[in-house]
Amino acid sequence: MTVVTLEAGPSGERTLHLPSGQARRLPSWQLLRNSRSGAVFIIASGPSVAEFPLKDYAHVPMIAMNGSIARFEQEGVRPFFYLCDDAGVAEKKSTAVASGIHLSQWAALGMEAMKRLYAKEPQALQAENLLLMERVNRWADVPQRSDRAFAWSARKDPDFVMNWSLLSQAANRLGFSRNFGRGYFSARTIAYVAIQLAYYLGFDKVFLVGVDMNSSLGQFYDPAGVQVKSRLDDDFDGHILPNFSLLARQVIDSGFQVFNLSRESRLPGELIPKVNLAQVHELVTLATSQPLSPEVGKSV
Template identity: 45%
Template sequence: FLNGSICCLAEQGIAPYFYLCDDSSFVRNRPKLLLQAVSLAQNLALSPRVIESLLAQVPGALGGRSVYRFERVNRPPVDGKAMSDRQFARMARRDADLECDFSWFRQKPNRIGFSRNLEKGYFSSRTIPYAGIQLAYHLGFNQVFLVGVDLDSSLGRFYEQGSEAVKSRLDGDYEDYILPCFQLMAGRVINPDFRVFNLSAKSRLPAHVVPKLDLDQLDALLAAS
């Protein structure tokens, strides 16, 4: 589960296997939700900036918790500094775990990709569900079901109301980063052994990129698995 979606499980008393957050602004704007996730989730996948921001507010927040520190692909684990475009392109083109439209000279193609191994980092796609798909692949799952991935900023976030709502950047990132990453995944990662489905009927993601299922189709698919 990702970001504010944790409140859905909290209401039902369900502990998610993994909770992901890579947005340090979420820590600043919604600290109570993140602390709720920390207490409820079996495992946490948090970016270094999220960990730093959380511990600055609540120093003992992660004590005794199972925390996986995950970083973007162009930041090696040794010092965390971003690689140059040439360094990253040279590394990515030789690595079978990374699918990427790499470029020697331009930054943007190096941001469009998919990581099969999160020990080597993840591609952010500017939306956390995409990191969740990469985590599912890394953990060995063969089917992923996206819930609530509408990618429509006009609908708002279900856990925010009125003046408390934080402005979304989805519209600005969708065409340049989000959709291209999902298209790359559909063309170069999806296969009979790893499939991704979208349970949001109103999602901006085209069905030919991520197939959409209604609940009856989901039941039938799970029954046949």
């Protein structure tokens, strides 16, 4: 079976080869590094998204992910970035993922997500705004190491925040990437991935919307969890919470702050402070000191 393949050039450039015979050079992440500043909203898919007046903040850059693009379609708002690293989502919600690529100024998909999406929405991979996102130590053209071996090799790398452990293999899976172009740590939730992207792009105040972390409530677009089953409950204690704890202890400081708008989120407030809309308005006003690109928040 002919599949989507990736070719790496000698200087690190990536070329996507499609079954149609087309080949296209993917944009370089380096072009986007520290290209932004100020506030950014990360829009996830928890039910509390319904409480957020998205259109009121359409002038502020936003990162959509997976099925949360449905809210942007409803409100007629264009995200700055769209992310999908889940092959299951790309397959089962292919129309939404294709829409996310089309509506957003920039979009990034994992390689497996690209392959699944091509089977349903082949034209989506021809978009010039589409980048490849890769997990740390899961690069397409580099042999994978054990988590412990990689953590040891990266323990002094300024691009990665990691705590190497001889005793705990699980501890070696925890991390935060300061350089999204070199990969990201998944933490089993794309909201955490989006925080790493926000850091890389240069934003310094990150607001989480819909990061409820309660799989029993489903997503705002799929309350029964029928379309894409969530693994939040299985992953929360062993993967999600430890990574957010690392983020709070070793990354967040006065120069990079993360806030949570979900009052009922399972993420403890002592790790990620919970804020209300009045506080958000004040913080965004202070953070948005530079004029925004006319593309950001553009109505569709």
